[in-house]
Amino acid sequence: NDQVVCTAFLPCTVGDASACLTCAPDNRTRCGTCNTGYMLSQGLCKPEVAESTDHYIGFETDLQDLEMKYLLQKTDRRIEVHAIFISNDMRLNSWFDPSWRKRMLLTLKSNKYKSSLVHMILGISLQICLTKNSTLEPVLAIYVNPFGGSHSESWFMPVNENSFPDWERTKLDLPLQCYNWTLTLGNKWKTFFETVHIYLRSRIKSNGPNGNESIYYEPLEFMDPSRNLGYMKINNIQVFGYSMHFDPEAIRDLILQLDYPYTQGSQDSALLQLLEIRDRVNKLSPPGQRRLDLFSCLLRHRLKLSTSEVVRIQSALQAFNAKLPNTVDYDTTKLCS
Structure with missing residues (x-):
């Protein structure tokens, strides 16, 4: 019989991906080292996880979706993230002339006070009041800064665009025209935040030439003395969310x-x-x-x-x-x- 019988064990297969990078020196049938992205397990190369x-860094809260939704609907203080209010244009609980844009922000100063935490925003709520018979309507623009830095490192919140949530307004039982403005992001739209920048403008709602449509004017564009612009104030602003380990x-x-x-x-x-x-x-x-x-x-x-x-x-x-x-x-x- 001229055929030679091979009795030696075949060495490991060397190559790319899940193949071995090298065989083990003490046992050539097993892998000794693996390619990038794979780990050695009992002589075999398996994908690393x-x-x-x-x-x-933490990402999740123990709250279930239904619990979170209920607490947001109730604007429950247990999910309020206490932030520092800053504005050079206005003060909380004080009347102001709404003809000009007002800028305010809520910030956490995490590097100074909370260096071991990052923060997630789930919603925001403002209580806005107008003097009686005012013809103004507030317009809010929100920018979110995720981890600090300058205002230019913030992104604009696309309220009521492409399925993004819209503001919900609830009339309060007060002598003035007071409303709770609430924007609920929930789990679907939650994101990191360090500072929330809020820009408040006002506009005047008027009937269009056909009477079937509404036209909005800036207060300074519509100087009709019969219009009562009135005054505005913001009683409080709350950010809802949770903080996570960092x-x-x-x-x-x-x-x-x-x-x-x-x-x-x-x-x-x-x-x-x-x-x-x-x-x-x-x-x-x-x-x-x-x-x-x-x-x-x-x-x-x-x-x-x-x-x-x-x-x-x-x-x-x-x-x-x-x-x-x-x-x-x-x-x-x-x-x-």
């Missing part, structure tokens, strides 16, 4: 491992966890064709990293993500400088 990111030092430690890994494989583990944090943060971006790059805002303003450091980290994550199996990266719109 990021460990829980709860140690670094550990900036632990995230800095992950970033440090990109350059100085503790052990073999710890760099990949750190990249996986940073990718998971990046994607979960950006998933809470406001509605739009493209997600906002909220993760860069987090690095820039809550970890106080330089612009060049943020760019370097994002580039490392994109390069690592490209090597992972079955992953699709996504484009984001820049928000923070």
Whole structure:
């Protein structure tokens, strides 16, 4: 018989993806090391899965959807996030001339007072009063700053556009024309916030030339002495939401491992966890064709990293993500400088 019988064990298969990078030196039938994105488990290479990111940053509340909806409807103080009111144009509980735009903001100053927390907004409520027989109608514009920085690093809230919620107005049983204005985001539209910028304008509602339509004028465009512009005041403003655990030092430690890994494989583990944090943060971006790059805002303003450091980290994550199996990266719109 000229045939040779092969009695040796076949070595492991070396290649890309789930194939081994190298075989084990003490047992050639088993994997010794794996390709990027895979972990060694009992001599086989399996896709790596990021460990829980709860140690670094929280995302969820214990409240169920129905509980949250009920508490928001009742504007329950148990889900109120206490913020600092700031305005150079007006004071709460004081009458003012509404002919000119008023700017105000609610801010948390987290880096100073709450460095171990990040915050989620679920809704906002204002109580607005007008003097009797006033012909004005308030117009509100809201901008949300997710993690701090300048006003230019805020995004405009598209109220009543493309299925985004609208303001709900409830008349109060008071001698004045007072209404509760409530905007409910809930779980569907919740997002990070550090500062809420509120711009209040007024407009005058008038009948159109056909009588069947309404035309709105700016107060300074419609100087009809028969119109009673009156005065306006805001009694209170509340932001509803919840605060979550945030550990900036632990995230800095992950970033440090990109350059100085503790052990073999710890760099990949750190990249996986940073990718998971990046994607979960950006998933809470406001509605739009493209997600906002909220993760860069987090690095820039809550970890106080330089612009060049943020760019370097994002580039490392994109390069690592490209090597992972079955992953699709996504484009984001820049928000923070």
